[in-house]
Amino acid sequence: MNIDSIKDGVVIDHITAGKGMKLVSLLELDRDDVSVAIIKNVHSRKMGKKDIIKIDADIPVNLDLIGYVDPGATVNIIKNSVLAEKKTIGRPKVLTGVIRCKNPRCITSVEQELKHVFLLRSDGYRCMYCETKAAEEQ
Amino acid sequence: MRSIIDVLDLSTEEIEELTACAQDIIANPDAYADVCARKKLATLFFEPSTRTRMSFEAAMYELGGHVITMAGAASSSAAKGESVADTIKTVCNYVDIIAMRHPKEGAALVAANNATVPVINAGDGGHCHPTQTLADLLTIKLEKKRFDNLTIGFCGDLKFGRTVHSLAAAMARYPGTKLVLISPEELKLPSYVKRNALNPAGVKYTQTTDLEEALPELDILYMTRVQRERFFNEEDYLRLKDRYILTAEKMKKAPEDMIVMHPLPRVNEISVAVDDDPRACYFKQVLNGKYMRMALIMKLLKEAGKI
Known part of the structure; x- marks a missing residue:
């Protein structure tokens, strides 16, 4: 399955399978001014299955919320089509x-x-x- | 700006320092008569209190200071819906230190986070009441001459009783502390107190519903009132309120050197006949509370560079 790569935006990866939709809702990404792709049940060698969220906009995401819902998720910041920053979240203090x-x-x-x-x-x-x-x- | 929300905000060394100071006040009251001259304490009491508010006020007067009082939320802007933060930001303009009681848990922390003067928590709902614990600790120090190797029986409402949680946590820091937790099933010590305060310190404790059985092994019996205001359900309160009543007859089973403590006010849980027993220390606790509040007010004002 292919989803177009994004130029400037955010990719939330390694989401526990089944939590993608919930995160989209909690992060209030289900709005009509942002392109968001939710990829469910992607094969993962490490996790078996995982969800991925791709946000085609350079918007801030609430890392604390992501860490609370799914501490194993990673957040990748994409700038000019390259990975500018990769954050592993963990449980926020x-x-x-x-x-x-x-x-x-x-x-x-x-x-x-x-x-x-x-x-x-x-x-x-x-x-x-x-x-x-x-x-x-x- | 340092405030005291929980008794655990004070180290064991600071507890020693405060109890030593309180004992010096008892021995030399005149030496402290002007220590806080021209300083003002605000006592902000959003819920009813007799002894705690008067104790703070007496403490400040005996240090030569002044007191401004707000007794009861009905007489303050809180009745108009003012937030704790706004009340505190206002009151800080008038005084050097604040003692505050509020019915909601965590209100003291909100106050401290918004204050420019030290805040002493005089009780925030069922959460913390550090100066009661300081009174308890001075009483233990004066009566038992030590904090270590004591067996303390807590009896009554161990679930909502904030004084129990605080004193148990404070005593857990001393070696050899043993606790006997005497309560009905519904009012047992919350598991988080055991997990956070007792277990990490390796404190040994036993749980029982039988007061008389526990008495012979105790150094200290800490009785508590079942508090009507902590119950949402009146039926539960009525069912549990008179479960434990300490009588002169039951005191015969207690060791000769055991002391009886109670944070007061008492309702039925200690028979008035026990008051004449030399082991009854609850009215001494009241006086000790004033000395410890004097010591704490001085400590915080000194740390804030105000005296």
């Missing part, structure tokens, strides 16, 4: 504005302007304010 604290006793439940910040602890992500554990990403 701090997640800002990616997930919301569900604890009704947390200060974030009443202060709407407060950013929801989660810190990576030994047992997963916990709210910076109330230490409530975030639901595990599926």
Whole structure:
């Protein structure tokens, strides 16, 4: 299967098979002013199957969100049709504005302007304010 | 700008320093009577409190300082919907240090992140209450003369009881600490406290529902109130509130040198008859809280270069 190469844009590679569509949605790439190709179930020697997202526009992507949803994904920045930068994501130590604290006793439940910040602890992500554990990403 | 949100923001060396300072205040109160002269403390209390607010205020007055109080969210701009951040940015213009209580967990961190003066967390919901723990630690130091090799029984609401979580985490840093966790099944110590505070330090703990059985092995019994305000369901509260009541009769099973602590206020969990027992230390804790707040206010103002 061939997808045209992109000149200036972003390729999110090594996405766990099945998470491509979700990432497109969470990264708000399902809008009508950007060309996006979602390639599902691509054969991978390392992963067996993987998804790939190609974004034909030089737009910023939320690396924290990608790292939270799929820490094994890689982000390739393409400039003038060449690979300018390759980033392996991993699990970010701090997640800002990616997930919301569900604890009704947390200060974030009443202060709407407060950013929801989660810190990576030994047992997963916990709210910076109330230490409530975030639901595990599926 | 250093603030104290959690008792673990203080190292064990700093705890020693604060308890030593508090003991010196007890021995030489006149030497501290003007240490904070012309300095102002704001006590911002967004939820009801008797002893903590008055303790902070008494502490500042005994250091020669002044106090500005906001007691109750209804009398503040919070009732108009003002954010914690905006309230703090405003109050910082008036005072040198802030003690704040708020019903929501994490409110103290929001305050500290927006403050230009030190903030002391005077309780943020069920989360942290570091100065209560400092009061507890001074009481332990004065009564047991040490922090290490103590067996502490926590009894009652170990799930929502922030004082239990804080003191357990603070004591976990000392060698030989053993905990006996006495609670109904529904109010057990949360697993994250065990995982984050007890297990990494290798603290030995046992869990039981039987207070009387646990008593003979304890150096310290830390009783807690089942807090109505932490329950969303009144039925659960009513079912659990009188599960443990310490009586003079039960105290006969406790060692002669065991001490009884309680963060107060008490409802039914300690019979008034126990108050006359020399092992009852909960009203001493109240006084010790004032001395530790004096020591902490001085420490933070010194670090901020204000005294």
